[in-house]
Amino acid sequence: MNIAVIGATGLTGHHVVTQLILKGLAGPMDRIQLVGRRSAEARLRGMVADIRDAFFEAAPELDITLSPNDIAAELIVFAAGVTLPTDSHAPMTRDALAQANLPLFESYARAIAQHGHGHELVLMVSNPVELGVAVFARHLGRHRVFGMGAYQDTLRFRREIAGELGLTRQRVEAYMLGEHGSGLVPAWSALRLHGFDAEETRQLKKRLRRGLDSAHYAEALAAETRRVRELIERDDLAEAFRHVGTLPADLRVGLAPFATHYSGAKTAVATANATVDMLRVMLSGHQAVMAAQVALEGEWLEIDTVLGVPVLVGHQGWASVHPVPLDAHEHAQLCAVGRSVGDKLREWEAAA
Numbered sequence: 001m002n003i004a005v006i007g008a009t010g011l012t013g014h015h016v017v018t019q020l021i022l023k024g025l026a027g028p029m030d031r032i033q034l035v036g037r038r039s040a041e042a043r044l045r046g047m048v049a050d051i052r053d054a055f056f057e058a059a060p061e062l063d064i065t066l067s068p069n070d071i072a073a074e075l076i077v078f079a080a081g082v083t084l085p086t087d088s089h090a091p092m093t094r095d096a097l098a099q100a101n102l103p104l105f106e107s108y109a110r111a112i113a114q115h116g117h118g119h120e121l122v123l124m125v126s127n128p129v130e131l132g133v134a135v136f137a138r139h140l141g142r143h144r145v146f147g148m149g150a151y152q153d154t155l156r157f158r159r160e161i162a163g164e165l166g167l168t169r170q171r172v173e174a175y176m177l178g179e180h181g182s183g184l185v186p187a188w189s190a191l192r193l194h195g196f197d198a199e200e201t202r203q204l205k206k207r208l209r210r211g212l213d214s215a216h217y218a219e220a221l222a223a224e225t226r227r228v229r230e231l232i233e234r235d236d237l238a239e240a241f242r243h244v245g246t247l248p249a250d251l252r253v254g255l256a257p258f259a260t261h262y263s264g265a266k267t268a269v270a271t272a273n274a275t276v277d278m279l280r281v282m283l284s285g286h287q288a289v290m291a292a293q294v295a296l297e298g299e300w301l302e303i304d305t306v307l308g309v310p311v312l313v314g315h316q317g318w319a320s321v322h323p324v325p326l327d328a329h330e331h332a333q334l335c336a337v338g339r340s341v342g343d344k345l346r347e348w349e350a351a352a
């Protein structure tokens, strides 16, 4: 299998490459294209030497690729571009991030559409993930492009629930939908706890939610983000983490990574883990339901933009949306987030 990692020398790209090898998804019969800018050539060479040193005969073929026109792979991970700074005193807005990364998304998407073989699947890691997916979907066809943000948010949601209930993550079926960032939509109505009946699940869900209902989630997330931001700006990371720990599971999903990013540690290991997990499904030849950002055209809830929703993922891309039960508030919230993401995407692309 040929896998290309665009932005391979970046923190996330580097972890994706090593996790692909460590988890046995890329071995001597496979090839990883390490894609970077010309200015990153020396670093890419160093990276190849280091990986061969570490894994030797278990390492895949490692190719250095300095032009988007030379990408030749079945699976492409896009992890290049600008990221939000970790210095809370020099903040960057998501609008500025979008303007910085849009030309990069465009140039790679255009090159892959022109020079690729027409079947590549693209897994978008870079942010704003919805914008990256929108651009690649337009050039390559929407069923070949996924954003991993919703999958990562979903893994975090399941982990937070599992941790609080003392269960393994495998026993928790749950989805975090919507926008990766400020527009998360926890689909509590779709929660299934394997080994618990409907009444036990209802009781446990009530305990987990601590009185925060779907109608007030967005407001609570915004208020808690302001509170955690204030603590980070005061350089009180310890209090920020402590405070996040007091919140309900669905708020922790949005806020724990926020604090982790500004701690300076960043979230690359977990991001690479979620990315490689998605690649595992795409490589397996089987199909699985996973939350991902995809470009919808009204097939679920009449949403007509890029949004994190549950989709059936396989080696040919995402085949269809897999609808999950939502209550009226969750439904309304997901549609509202969809409208807001659609507005932002139009604004960002018009400003380019």
Ligand SMILES: NC(=O)c1ccc[n+]([C@@H]2O[C@H](COP(=O)([O-])OP(=O)(O)OC[C@H]3O[C@@H](n4cnc5c(N)ncnc54)[C@H](O)[C@@H]3O)[C@@H](O)[C@H]2O)c1
Pocket: 006, 007, 008, 009, 010, 011, 012, 013, 035, 036, 037, 040, 079, 080, 081, 082, 083, 084, 104, 125, 126, 127, 128, 129, 148, 149, 152, 180, 266, 267, 268, 271
């Ligand atoms: N989805 C998530 O949960 C999540 C988590 C972490 C990071 N991210 C996103 O992933 C992206 C990368 O983050 P990071 O922390 O690894 O950043 P990083 O700064 O460590 O790496 C960025 C990489 O992009 C490369 N790059 C920049 N311009 C390029 C170009 N024109 N061609 C090829 N490569 C180019 C840089 O050389 C660098 O290697 C960011 O957009 C970030 O927001 C997403």
